[in-house]
Amino acid sequence: GEGSRVKAGQALGQVDLEELRYRIAERGASVEAMRAQMEQAERTHKANVGLADKNFIAQTALDTSRATYESARANWNAAKAQLDTTQVTLRQAALVSPINGIVAKRHALPGEKLAAEQQILTIVDLAKLELAGLVGTHEVSRLQPGMPVQVKVEGVDAPVQAKIARISPAAEPGTRSIGVTLVLDNPKELYRAGQYAVAQVVLADDTQRLTVPMAAISRNAGQEQVWVIDNGALVRRIVTTGRSDTREGRVEVLSGLKPESQVLAARFDNLREGDKASIVAAKAKVASAAASAAAQQ
Numbered sequence: 001g002e003g004s005r006v007k008a009g010q011a012l013g014q015v016d017l018e019e020l021r022y023r024i025a026e027r028g029a030s031v032e033a034m035r036a037q038m039e040q041a042e043r044t045h046k047a048n049v050g051l052a053d054k055n056f057i058a059q060t061a062l063d064t065s066r067a068t069y070e071s072a073r074a075n076w077n078a079a080k081a082q083l084d085t086t087q088v089t090l091r092q093a094a095l096v097s098p099i100n101g102i103v104a105k106r107h108a109l110p111g112e113k114l115a116a117e118q119q120i121l122t123i124v125d126l127a128k129l130e131l132a133g134l135v136g137t138h139e140v141s142r143l144q145p146g147m148p149v150q151v152k153v154e155g156v157d158a159p160v161q162a163k164i165a166r167i168s169p170a171a172e173p174g175t176r177s178i179g180v181t182l183v184l185d186n187p188k189e190l191y192r193a194g195q196y197a198v199a200q201v202v203l204a205d206d207t208q209r210l211t212v213p214m215a216a217i218s219r220n221a222g223q224e225q226v227w228v229i230d231n232g233a234l235v236r237r238i239v240t241t242g243r244s245d246t247r248e249g250r251v252e253v254l255s256g257l258k259p260e261s262q263v264l265a266a267r268f269d270n271l272r273e274g275d276k277a278s279i280v281a282a283k284a285k286v287a288s289a290a291a292s293a294a295a296q297q
Contacts, residue, residue: 002103002104002105002106003102003103004102004103005101005102005103006097006100006101006102006103006123007097007100008097008098008099008100009096009097010096010097011094011095011096012095012096012097012120012121013095013110013120015093015094015095015114017090017093020086020089020090020093021090023086024083024086024087024090027079027082027083027086028083030079030082030083031076031079031080031083033079034072034075034076034078034079035076037072037075037076038069038072038073038075038076040072041065041068041069041071041072041073042069042072042073044065044068044069045062045065045066045068045069048061048062048065049062095120097123098123099123099125100125100127101123101124101125101126102123102124102125102126103121103122103123104122104123104124104193105121105122106120106121107119107120107121107122108120108121124193126186126189126191126192126193127185127186127187127189128183128184128185128186129183129184129186129191129193130165130181130182130183130184131151131162131181131182131183131184131197131199132179132180132181132182133179133180133181133182133199134172134175134177134178134179134180135177135178135180136176136177136178137171137176137177137178138242138243139203139243140167140178140180142203143164143167143180143201144164144167145163145164145165145166145167146163146164147163147164147201148161148162148163148201149161149162149163149164149182149199149200149201150199150200150201150202151182151184151197151198151199151200152197152198152199152200153191153195153196153197154195154196154197155195156190156191160184160191162182162183162184162185162199163182163183164180164181164182164201165181165182165183166180166181167179167180167181168180168181182199200246209242209243209252210252210253210254210257210259211245211250211251211252211253212226212250212251212253212257212263212265213249213250213251213263213265213266214244214246214249214250214251215249215265215266215267216263216264216265216266216267217239217241217251218267220236223238224238224239224240224241225237225238225239226239226253226256226257226263226264227263227264227268227271228257228261228262228263228264229262229264229277229278229279230261230262232276232277232278233274233275233276233277234271234272234273234274234275234276234277235273235274236273237256237257237261238256239253239254239255239256239257240253240254240255240256241253241254242254262279
């Protein structure tokens with residue numbers, strides 16, 4: 001039943017194979033019938049070859065006998081293939097567990113009629129889990145299989161460590177993102193298959209980068225923008241962003257700003273370009289440089 005532990009090679013049930021055996025016998029008889037038809041067509045064709053050499057029959061009659069023979073031979077080969085397929089199905093019909101694990105779901109009930117390759121049970125191995133996610137193309141080149149990753153599993157307070165198992169060689173269609181798969185050791189089975197998680201890789205970065213608070217970035221007509229104070233007036237600036245660091249709450253700005261720009265560090269409603277603005281009671285926060293960035297998936 002669902003939730004039961006099973007071991008690799010353990011019998012999980014018994015399948016009634018009587019109907020499959022009848023089908024093998026039927027197809028075996030069909031193979032013999034097709035073989036007999038082929039041999040008869042072959043004898044007829046050989047006889048017609050001799051008659052055609054003596055001009056006793058027309059060339060069209062010889063061509064017809066050749067086509068009949070080739071058709072019979074093709075039917076015989078098709079019947080043999082069907083028999084072989086059924087015999088393979090019989091050999092693979094044993095209901096045994098392929099791995100050590102837990103029965104997660106039962107897809108068929110006792111007494112139910114099964115089709116070839118129909119799913120009967122889902123067995124999961126919780127000792128080692130995989131987490132699949134996406135990483136932007138501008139960051140994936142810095143990732144390598146075997147790198148440690150901090151994973152925050154849904155419903156679990158403390159983060160756990162996983163490793164990058166493999167990186168997809170191609171981007172997902174339409175997303176410009178690369179699939180990355182992590183492997184998480186779970187010997188105590190604290191986590192379950194299907195749980196959501198957020199993974200984070202901390203990458204060393206010695207390059208000085210221009211960053212602003214994440215709250216400073218807004219979107220308008222599909223473009224990212226920030227508000228800056230320029231010569232005492234509000235100005236909207238279209239920007240291109242890069243890496244983000246959720247721990248610090250900052251995002252890299254690749255273009256659209258200068259290091260000395262005075263940026264509004266939060267979103268404000270009803271701002272209009274050209275309105276007068278000034279700094280009061282506090283020094284303006286400017287776009288600054290960050291020494292590290294976090295790649296999120």
